Amino acid sequence: MLRLFLGRVTEATAALFLLSAVVFAASRLTGNPLDLLLGPGATREDYARLNHALGLDRTLGIQYGIFLLNALRGDLGTSFRSGESVVAVLSQHLLASAILAAAAIGLTWLAGIPFGVWAAQHRGTPVDASVKLPSLLGQSMPSFWVGLLLIEVFAVKLGWLPSGTNQGALNVILPAFTLALFGIAGIARLLRSSLLEVLDSEFVTVARAKGMPEVTVIWKHALKNAMFPVVSFAGLYFVNVMTLSMVVEVVFAWPGLGQLTFNAILARDFPVVQGVVLVAGAIAIAVNFVVDVLYAYLDPRVRYA
């Protein structure tokens, strides 16, 4: 277990390095930062002084080292647009994104698991088909478009739910549902096929032969074993939620990282985009690390492989 843990730590660290190198390379591709910082009236001496002050006259390796140190110290530069530090801008938006992601992921599990179990129990019947079709649809619809349709129907036409951002906890329902749709479909399909496999195994037959009620067989014995592929899907799913929330936040004017990124793209605010990519990428790597370790902890077959 310790070896596996250390291996995963090494892997996650390497992934973080790769991420920071990509972001650093991108920041050097944007052209000479001095042109942006100094106006057109700057002299040759101004250039030389600032060049030295920013460390741009050193080798690329050292510059990358400085970039890493600054990032670790929480200094990601200042926004071109607002002049605030990027870390301050990010932390203003992080909470809203976290709330939305938590609501969406919670909804996904709450709805995805019963749907998957239900479809597996009724394999080959119209019930099975009625779960399969929406889950295929759910994985094929662009989420920004689903969001627009939901706003149009439930907020504008029916007036049941708010689409704005100033009506308390109800606000989260529509965007969270839009985000969850993709995952509910995925988890339901995954759980259905893995549960069908588990239900064929001998310990299920034994449990049934002992006269256990079907509810206990499925929810207590079979589900535990059928959850492994679903848990291993959780890391990938989290990255998908992060990706999709970028767009869904824009549709619902949700004040999170997605909205921030959208405005930064429009304004070509490079430091902010760089900060979002770095922070969101690091979160994705961290979550995948936790899921991997958790998975190995739960499943001895992975631990001792």
Next chain:
Amino acid sequence: MRLADLTSAYPIFLLAILLAVVVGPSATNVAAAAVFTLWARFVRVVRGDVLSVRERDFVAMAKAAGCSHSRIMVRHILPNVVNGILVLASLQMGWVILVEASLSFLGAGIPLPAPAWGSMVAEGRDYTTTAWWVAAMPGLAIMATVLSLNILGDWLRDKLDPKLRSL
């Protein structure tokens, strides 16, 4: 393989956005970001398939008959792993189309005035109260395309390579 593991956890979307801001949005950027994040899945499927195919008797026979390494790889092993590649490609294509549409919707994908369904939905957003179909129809087109690809992928998988069922 290690490198493959490292890149696959990284969100394709963020990379594409970074590229769009650094060098300007273009279809090439979207494709580059997709390649960077998706190649690893193909490596994994092909590696697994090749590892099992190369143990089969016909490979040993080809070796005994004096075939060169490259001939065994191209003539004997490749045809046996093509199925896995086809199945994965058709399943990934739908996802890439969804990502491209989302990027274009944000203005970080295929730049105007080139037509893209994602940016058409974005333009239609302003008219939803008077003309809902301007935003609804391009979205419907995306859904129909991706749905078709997913059904095709599922069908191919069941026909060609049932052991990929977990994809």
